[in-house]
Amino acid sequence: MLEQDLSYLQPDKLGPWGTYLQQIDRVVPYLGKLSRWIETLKRPKRSMIVDVPVELDDGTIAHFEGYRVQHNTSRGPGKGGVRFHQEVTLSEVMALAAWMSIKNAAVNLPYGGAKGGVRVNPHTLSNKEIERIARRYTSEIKMVIGPNSDIPAPDVNANEQVMAWMMDTYSMHQGRTVMGVVTGKPVALGGSLGRKEATGRGVFIASSEAARRKGLDIAAGARVAVQGFGNVGSVAARLFNEAGAKVIAIQDHTGTLYQPTGIDIIQLLTHAARHGAIAGFEGVQTLNSEEFWELETDLLIPAALEGQISEKNAPRIRTKIIVEGANGPTTPAADDILNEHGILVIPDVIANAGGVTVSYFEWVQDFSSFFWTETEINHRLERIMCDAFAAVWQVAQEHRVSVRTAAYIVACTRILMAREMRGLYP
Numbered sequence: 521m522l523e524q525d526l527s528y529l530q531p532d533k534l535g536p537w538g539t540y541l542q543q544i545d546r547v548v549p550y551l552g553k554l555s556r557w558i559e560t561l562k563r564p565k566r567s568m569i570v571d572v573p574v575e576l577d578d579g580t581i582a583h584f585e586g587y588r589v590q591h592n593t594s595r596g597p598g599k600g601g602v603r604f605h606q607e608v609t610l611s612e613v614m615a616l617a618a619w620m621s622i623k624n625a626a627v628n629l630p631y632g633g634a635k636g637g638v639r640v641n642p643h644t645l646s647n648k649e650i651e652r653i654a655r656r657y658t659s660e661i662k663m664v665i666g667p668n669s670d671i672p673a674p675d676v677n678a679n680e681q682v683m684a685w686m687m688d689t690y691s692m693h694q695g696r697t698v699m700g701v702v703t704g705k706p707v708a709l710g711g712s713l714g715r716k717e718a719t720g721r722g723v724f725i726a727s728s729e730a731a732r733r734k735g736l737d738i739a740a741g742a743r744v745a746v747q748g749f750g751n752v753g754s755v756a757a758r759l760f761n762e763a764g765a766k767v768i769a770i771q772d773h774t775g776t777l778y779q780p781t782g783i784d785i786i787q788l789l790t791h792a793a794r795h796g797a798i799a800g801f802e803g804v805q806t807l808n809s810e811e812f813w814e815l816e817t818d819l820l821i822p823a824a825l826e827g828q829i830s831e832k833n834a835p836r837i838r839t840k841i842i843v844e845g846a847n848g849p850t851t852p853a854a855d856d857i858l859n860e861h862g863i864l865v866i867p868d869v870i871a872n873a874g875g876v877t878v879s880y881f882e883w884v885q886d887f888s889s890f891f892w893t894e895t896e897i898n899h900r901l902e903r904i905m906c907d908a909f910a911a912v913w914q915v916a917q918e919h920r921v922s923v924r925t926a927a928y929i930v931a932c933t934r935i936l937m938a939r940e941m942r943g944l945y946p
Contacts, residue, residue, distance in 0.1 A: 541562060564618070586661070593632035598617075600672070601704075604640050609639070615826075618633060622928060623931070626869045629880050658685070667698060673879050674704040683704045714898055723752060729906060729909045731819070745771075746845075748821075756823060768780055768815065770783060776811065784803070788801055817839045819839065821844075830853065844865070859922055881897055
């Protein structure tokens with residue numbers, strides 16, 4: 521009998537999944553009798569690897585590898601985005617699905633965690649080729665997604681148009697329109713007002729709550745640095761700017777901008793929309809990528825990809841508060857260094873939960889066919905995130921642990937309590 525290879529489950533293996541496993545190991549001592557169920561969180565419920573063959577515009581056939589992972593569904597249907605990126609791996613998607621389980625539980629949404637992706641560089645493809653990939657990918661995973669089982673959403677390089685194609689493809693297989701199969705759709709197809717800005721707005725809300733507890737006045741010109749100027753980073757930067765903060769540095773994959781008196785975010789948004797990146801923006805200084813982490817700031821917002829803050833650059837970071845707009849941007853080793861330096865870290869599972877919270881609102885609105893105003897959406901978002909932040913902050917104070925560990929205590933307790941009450945079948 522062949523021995524099963526479970527090496528990918530080991531926390532010492534490199535990659536996002538290993539980072540997640542280390543985070544879970546740190547919370548076990550605080551779970552009491554629920555710790556007997558901890559392996560539930562260390563093993564994805566279901567992982568799919570699918571072939572995504574499409575005909576390119578030149579008539580050739582190309583094959584792309586796609587994934588959909590459902591990490592845990594004890595508290596409700598799986599929920600998590602789909603990303604199109606050339607570096608997507610199973611380890612990454614597993615970790616992202618697991619972080620969605622933690623995030624949804626920490627914010628107390630009635631969801632489990634899931635995630636998906638296709639290993640492709642969409643910037644090398646035409647719009648029609650991307651549509652074919654989105655539709656074929658949906659048809660390959662259609663048996664595991666659905667409004668009551670697993671609800672995809674936008675992620676890296678997958679926007680509301682991709683969600684519209686996915687919804688339409690799934691609906692064609694069902695023979696009826698199923699709006700609730702995905703969230704992050706265009707408003708004309710059952711999408712929610714406020715969804716585009718939700719993740720960035722949530723980052724700003726979490727930053728405001730953290731700053732208030734640290735006695736930092738954002739409106740008094742707090743210095744902010746933002747890594748990533750996509751949907752999350754750009755919205756967060758604009759909201760900081762509107763609140764009176766000085767956004768002194770912005771970094772994306774094309775360069776790093778610096779202006780100690782504050783970057784004109786409105787002009788930068790116009791520039792980025794026109795050129796697709798921040799490179800070439802005039803009237804500011806440019807830095808190399810490593811200098812970004814050494815800037816003296818009040819708030820640092822990593823809102824790009826995972827693993828950006830490691831033991832290599834963590835010792836050089838000079839900020840008061842880090843608010844994680846991206847998923848998994850800080851490694852466990854870096855976490856320890858930042859803690860030793862007295863830097864408060866607001867983890868991704870709280871900080872960037874705005875997107876999935878408004879996705880939840882969209883899902884509810886699709887079921888009821890009754891839609892709320894954007895003002896109502898933003899008010900409900902702020903209330904849920906502030907309540908979640910307060911609950912996690914209280915646990916952090918009670919146990920004298922980091923905010924990340926506190927968030928995991930809250931989330932893991934909720935997930936494993938549901939697992940215990942449901943029992944095992946058969």
